[in-house]
Structure formats: C-alpha cells, structure tokens
Amino acid sequence: MQTETIAIVHPPTAGDQRLVSRLIEGFGDASHGVAVYSSPELCALDAEELGSTTLLVVSPGQCIETSGDGPAFLSKVALAQKRILGSVGRVDHPGYGSRLKKGIIFDAVLDLGFTSQREGHAEVSDAPYHFVLNGPIREEGPLAEEPTHPAERTIPWVLVGPKSDRNRNLLAELFEHEVDPGGFCLLHARLKNMASPGPMLGGPQLSAVLSKARYYLWGGDSDVPYYESFRFIESLVAGTVPCKIDPDLAPEGLDIPGIYASVSAFETEARDIGYIAMYRRARDFYVSRGGLGEHLSEALHLV
Amino acid sequence: MSEAKILQSANRIESSVLADPGLRNLYTESKAENGVTIFIPNWNHRPYLPRSIRSALQAIERLKEAGLSGEVLVIDDASRDGSQRFLLTVQALYGDAPLRTVFLERNLGLPRLRNLALRMSRYRRVCMLDADNELVAENLPLFLRSAVQTDAALLHGLLLDRRDGRMTGIRSDNVASMRLTAGNYIDAFALVDAVKLLRLGGYLADTRLPHEDWEMVLHLIAEEEQVVFVPVVMGYYHLAPGSMYAQTAEDKGPRPRSAAPEVVALLQRMFAQTGTREWDTVRVGRIYHPAVGYLD
Numbered sequence: 001m002q003t004e005t006i007a008i009v010h011p012p013t014a015g016d017q018r019l020v021s022r023l024i025e026g027f028g029d030a031s032h033g034v035a036v037y038s039s040p041e042l043c044a045l046d047a048e049e050l051g052s053t054t055l056l057v058v059s060p061g062q063c064i065e066t067s068g069d070g071p072a073f074l075s076k077v078a079l080a081q082k083r084i085l086g087s088v089g090r091v092d093h094p095g096y097g098s099r100l101k102k103g104i105i106f107d108a109v110l111d112l113g114f115t116s117q118r119e120g121h122a123e124v125s126d127a128p129y130h131f132v133l134n135g136p137i138r139e140e141g142p143l144a145e146e147p148t149h150p151a152e153r154t155i156p157w158v159l160v161g162p163k164s165d166r167n168r169n170l171l172a173e174l175f176e177h178e179v180d181p182g183g184f185c186l187l188h189a190r191l192k193n194m195a196s197p198g199p200m201l202g203g204p205q206l207s208a209v210l211s212k213a214r215y216y217l218w219g220g221d222s223d224v225p226y227y228e229s230f231r232f233i234e235s236l237v238a239g240t241v242p243c244k245i246d247p248d249l250a251p252e253g254l255d256i257p258g259i260y261a262s263v264s265a266f267e268t269e270a271r272d273i274g275y276i277a278m279y280r281r282a283r284d285f286y287v288s289r290g291g292l293g294e295h296l297s298e299a300l301h302l303v
Numbered sequence: 304m305s306e307a308k309i310l311q312s313a314n315r316i317e318s319s320v321l322a323d324p325g326l327r328n329l330y331t332e333s334k335a336e337n338g339v340t341i342f343i344p345n346w347n348h349r350p351y352l353p354r355s356i357r358s359a360l361q362a363i364e365r366l367k368e369a370g371l372s373g374e375v376l377v378i379d380d381a382s383r384d385g386s387q388r389f390l391l392t393v394q395a396l397y398g399d400a401p402l403r404t405v406f407l408e409r410n411l412g413l414p415r416l417r418n419l420a421l422r423m424s425r426y427r428r429v430c431m432l433d434a435d436n437e438l439v440a441e442n443l444p445l446f447l448r449s450a451v452q453t454d455a456a457l458l459h460g461l462l463l464d465r466r467d468g469r470m471t472g473i474r475s476d477n478v479a480s481m482r483l484t485a486g487n488y489i490d491a492f493a494l495v496d497a498v499k500l501l502r503l504g505g506y507l508a509d510t511r512l513p514h515e516d517w518e519m520v521l522h523l524i525a526e527e528e529q530v531v532f533v534p535v536v537m538g539y540y541h542l543a544p545g546s547m548y549a550q551t552a553e554d555k556g557p558r559p560r561s562a563a564p565e566v567v568a569l570l571q572r573m574f575a576q577t578g579t580r581e582w583d584t585v586r587v588g589r590i591y592h593p594a595v596g597y598l599d
Contacts, residue, residue: 175536208598
C-alpha cells in the first residue's frame with residue numbers, strides 16, 4: 001500500500017544519525033516527500049496531522065529519552081497511520097530486540113544492509129520484516145571507475161574500531177603475516193566511569209584517512225555472520241577497498257567482494273589481484289544493484 | 304655563562320651527570336635535525352641486545368633510504384653480565400655502522416642514563432629503545448617526519464606486546480589525556496625532542512619515583528609541550544618470562560598501569576593536587592599522521 005505521508009522521527013542528537021541522513025537521501029532520490037521530526041518536535045505536532053502519516057522511527061529508545069515527555073511521545077506515535085522501525089545492524093544484537101520493545105507497536109521493520117536478516121529477525125519479533133538493499137544515493141555521484149591518484153595513497157591499510165579481542169587478533173595477524181607494517185591503527189577502549197569512549201575518528205576524519213589509504217580492514221564483532229554495509233560504503237566512496245576479515249562470514253558464500261577468512265587470504269588477493277582491480281570489483285558490486293531510493297520505494301509498497 | 308650552567312643554576316639539569324668531567328666530553332651541544340639517535344640503555348640485558356641492536360640498525364637503513372640519517376647509541380650502565388664484551392664484538396663486526404657504545408664504570412640508573420643520551424645524541428630527536436624491545440624499522444622515517452612536522456616534545460606510536468613470539472596486547476595506544484594523573488599508559492619507548500626535554504630539566508632521577516617516563520609525560524603536559532600520538536606501530540614490547548612487567552601482565556592484563564601507592568601519591572601531589580582527573584576526557588595530546596595531518 002502506498003502511504004500518504006512519510007515522516008522520519010529521530011532523537012535530536014544521539015542515536016543513529018547516519019541512518020537518518022541515509023534515509024532522507026534515499027527518499028529524496030525516490031522523489032518521496034518526507035518530513036523529518038526530532039522527537040520533541042513530534043510531541044508538539046497536532047494529532048490530526050499524524051492520522052495520515054507513516055512514521056519511520058530511528059533509535060526509538062533514544063527518541064523517548066530525548067523527547068522531553070516520554071508518555072506524550074508514545075501517545076503521538078500511536079496516533080500515526082503506521083509505525084515502521086528504521087534499522088541497521090545485526091538483528092541478533094540485544095539492542096535490536098530492545099528497540100522493538102520500547103512501547104511502540106511497529107507495523108513493519110525496514111532493515112538497511114547488504115544481506116537480508118529475515119530469519120534472525122523472526123526469532124526476535126513478529127513484526128513484518130523488509131530488507132532494503134543499502135544501494136548508492138545520488139549525493140555520492142557516479143563513483144569513479146578507477147581510483148584517483150593511487151600513488152598518493154601512502155597508508156597501506158586502516159584498522160579502526162573498538163579495542164576488542166577480535167581487532168587485537170586481527171592486528172596481531174597482520175604483523176605475524178608481515179603485511180606492510182605501515183598501516184594506520186586506532187583501537188579505542190571504552191573506559192570505566194566515562195560516558196564517552198576514547199579517541200574515535202569522526203566521519204570527516206575517517207574519510208580523510210581513508211582517502212590516503214588502499215585497504216580498509218575490519219573484523220567481525222560476533223560469531224553471528226553479518227556484513228556492515230555502511231563500512232563498505234564509506235570505504236568505497238573514499239576510494240579505499242573495503243575488506244572484512246571474518247572466518248565466520250567467509251563460508252557464507254555471500255556475493256559481496258572483499259570478505260576473507262584470514263589475513264593470509266586477504267594478503268594473497270592483494271598481492272595477486274592488486275588494489276586497483278579490487279577497487280573496481282567492489283565498485284561494480286555497489287553500483288550494479290540499484291539505488292537506495294528504488295529499494296526504499298519497493299519496501300514501502302509492501303508495508 | 305653557558306646554557307647548561309644557567310639551567311644547572313636554576314636546578315633544572317641534573318648536577319651529578321654534568322659534574323662528571325669524563326662524561327661531559329661526550330656531549331653534543333649542536334644537534335642535527337634530519338635524523339634520529341636511537342638510544343639503547345643497557346643494564347644486564349646481554350641476551351636481548353642482538354634483537355634491539357639489529358632492529359635499530361635496520362631502522363637506520365630505512366632512514367637512509369628515505370633520505371634521512373641516524374645513529375645507534377648504546378650506553379652500558381656498568382653491567383655485570385658480560386654485556387660490554389658483547390658490545391665490543393658488535394662494534395668490531397659492524398665497524399662501518401653508525402653505532403656508538405659507551406661503557407660506564409659506575410651505575411647511574413635509568414633516568415640519568417636517559418639524560419646522558421639526550422646530552423650525547425647527535426640528533427635532536429631521540430628514540431628511547433629499551434634493550435629488550437624492538438623497533439619496527441620500516442616505520443621510523445614516518446615517526447621522524449611526524450616529529451619534525453608537529454614539533455612534538457614527545458611522540459609515541461603503538462607498541463605491540465609480545466611473549467614467546469606471539470602478540471599478547473597493545474600499549475601506548477591512546478592519546479594523552481588527564482587520565483594520566485591516575486595511571487600511565489604511554490611507555491618510555493617513544494621519540495623525544497632532546498633539546499626540549501633538556502631545557503625542561505630532563506628525566507627526573509629520584510628514588511621515590513621509579514617511573515621516570517610517567518613523570519616525564521606529566522611534566523611535559525604541565526609545561527604545555529606537545530605530546531603527539533601517531534596511530535602506527537612503532538615497535539614490539541617484549542615480555543620476557545619472569546620480568547616484572549610480564550608478571551604484572553599475567554596477573555592484571557596486558558598493561559601495567561599501577562605503580563606503588565606511594566609513587567602514585569607523590570605524582571598526584573606533583574601534578575594533580577586537586578584530585579585525579581581520570582574522569583576527564585579532555586585530551587591534552589593530539590593525534591597526527593603525516594599523510595593527513597592532525598586528526599582532532
């Protein structure tokens with residue numbers, strides 16, 4: 001069913017603002033009129049306006065916390081024509097189930113990513129699940145067929161993320177396999193008694209680093225296989241080849257390029273195929289499956 | 304009056320080192336900018352010297368390939384384990400290598416040894432490489448470029464803990480913040496600016512404060528000098544079986560952050576009189592990479 005009005009609801013500052021931006025861009029590309037409200041703004045809306053509106057809620061827990069009046073927020077959400085949870089990330093993560101149990105009865109879930117998690121979702125919730133391929137948006141422009149200025153990419157690889165055992169082991173493997181030791185590595189710890197973690201590169205800073213690098217490496221953070229589409233996109237847009245090294249994900253046979261069971265497998269491919277060909281392959285995968293706007297439209301028709 | 308005398312009269316340079324006329328002849332007053340002195344202090348570490356010296360000499364080669372230069376300076380602090388004999392052999396075997404060895408007759412202790420190296424270095428930037436550790440040779444040119452570009456008083460990179468050939472942890476992997484008043488996480492294995500450190504009094508040789516590297520980082524922060532973190536691996540921190548740090552790592556995790564309570568109390572008396580600030584996320588250090596610039 002085609003909905004009349006779509007409104008994205010999000011926390012003012014916290015929550016997944018990256019997903020919010022991506023949804024706004026995707027709907028814009030599909031020429032869908034979309035309203036955007038922060039959670040306090042939703043509380044201030046007239047009830048009448050909501051009767052013909054489908055709300056796409058991102059980070060519902062933080063929306064409630066930041067709304068200024070949790071019960072009022074929930075009652076306004078309940079007045080909407082339909083309620084959809086906008087989600088990105090693993091459905092086996094406790095946070096996912098928690099988002100679905102915040103007092104909002106969702107009519108559907110839109111899950112942005114590269115692979116469907118329908119089965120995993122069914123173990124957590126009865127809400128109808130719709131997978132949305134996180135394809136290109138118009139703002140990214142036509143991605144270059146060849147990486148620009150490869151000689152200026154003096155950072156051989158980038159490893160950025162939490163200081164987890166898996167990331168430490170990945171770093172160890174890189175050095176044990178004598179991969180170029182000049183890589184950029186920033187692993188941050190979450191510190192005791194502190195609300196915010198240690199140094200974490202923000203979007204522009206990470207993009208600046210990636211724009212001087214050849215390979216962006218990351219490992220899995222769970223035994224449940226999952227592919228992080230946003231990592232792929234931020235890497236490719238910066239001209240860096242996305243490479244996930246994950247022994248749990250590699251046997252899944254996904255058609256996403258750049259998934260390796262080990263550092264050794266990555267190293268072999270980087271040596272045999274090389275940066276430019278690996279970039280081209282990742283780029284072709286990304287641009288060949290239709291844009292995000294198109295996929296969002298299809299999913300909304302099903303809701 | 305010379306700079307050294309002025310500083311000495313201001314009680315900012317250790318008099319015991321300056322007073323030794325034999326050592327004074329070894330000082331280099333004017334330091335070159337385009338290279339690194341890799342300093343290896345040694346006290347009874349003969350079994351580990353081949354590894355550290357080999358990595359240092361390889362790093363000098365990488366510097367030369369990058370159009371830079373360097374030297375290796377090993378000062379033996381009156382060892383009793385035959386280190387001197389080994390070092391003389393190395394010196395004879397590698398006669399052409401930029402390797403200087405100095406043998407002290409009486410033990411000075413690590414802080415004074417570090418200060419002596421700062422005085423002796425031909426180059427302004429000194430890499431503090433403890434005798435049981437190992438440099439990642441390929442990365443030293445990048446660290447030198449970073450030090451020159453940032454004008455940092457102290458510049459550190461990641462260190463990988465190694466035990467029995469396997470990596471067991473990471474250290475020196477976070478930017479300097481006021482959490483340093485509660486515990487140290489920046490190792491002495493770093494690149495320092497000899498001119499700046501000497502101007503600020505050098506490493507503190509005080510038996511009440513055995514952690515001269517921790518005190519130095521806090522001192523640099525207090526003096527508003529730049530402490531810069533480059534997120535690239537600088538070297539390996541080897542945890543030898545039976546060593547103090549190895550045991551600490553085994554008991555409490557990979558990072559020996561806790562010093563004796565009286566040491567912590569004294570450092571807090573010096574640098575955090577209004578209380579520790581481990582809660583304080585304000586960074587006093589900066590993150591830098593020469594391909595990108597500052598990242599904060």
